[in-house]
Amino acid sequence: MINSVLIVDDEENFLLLLDWILTKDGFRVRTASDAYQALNLLDEEHFNLAIVDIEMFPMDGIRLLSELRKRSPSTPVIMITGYPEADTLGECMRNGADALLLKPVNFDELKHMAHSLGD
Numbered sequence: 318m319i320n321s322v323l324i325v326d327d328e329e330n331f332l333l334l335l336d337w338i339l340t341k342d343g344f345r346v347r348t349a350s351d352a353y354q355a356l357n358l359l360d361e362e363h364f365n366l367a368i369v370d371i372e373m374f375p376m377d378g379i380r381l382l383s384e385l386r387k388r389s390p391s392t393p394v395i396m397i398t399g400y401p402e403a404d405t406l407g408e409c410m411r412n413g414a415d416a417l418l419l420k421p422v423n424f425d426e427l428k429h430m431a432h433s434l435g436d
Contacts, residue, residue: 339428365436369385382396393416394416395427401419
């Protein structure tokens with residue numbers, strides 16, 4: 318079975334890059350450019366893993382994480398940010414994030430996390 322991954326990021330080029338890297342690594346990837354698209358996808362299908370950017374508009378990644386936990390509590394979530402503020406990172410962990418990655422993302426580390434959390 319191929320693991321499915323939901324990637325949510327409002328930076329289109331970064332979203333396309335993550336899609337390409339994880340698809341090439343054997344994952345079935347769905348992407349969303351904002352939290353509302355992600356919630357619609359979550360209503361349609363189950364994902365083995367979600368990768369969510371923290372800094373998005375109009376709904377940020379932390380609010381999306383809370384909604385994701387309500388709709389799909391068993392789905393592991395990797396949060397990504399280019400702005401690693403202690404309060405924000407702590408809030409992610411309190412809301413149930415399984416891992417945190419900082420931008421620029423180390424893609425080998427991301428693939429390793431995706432395989433270990435997405436199985």
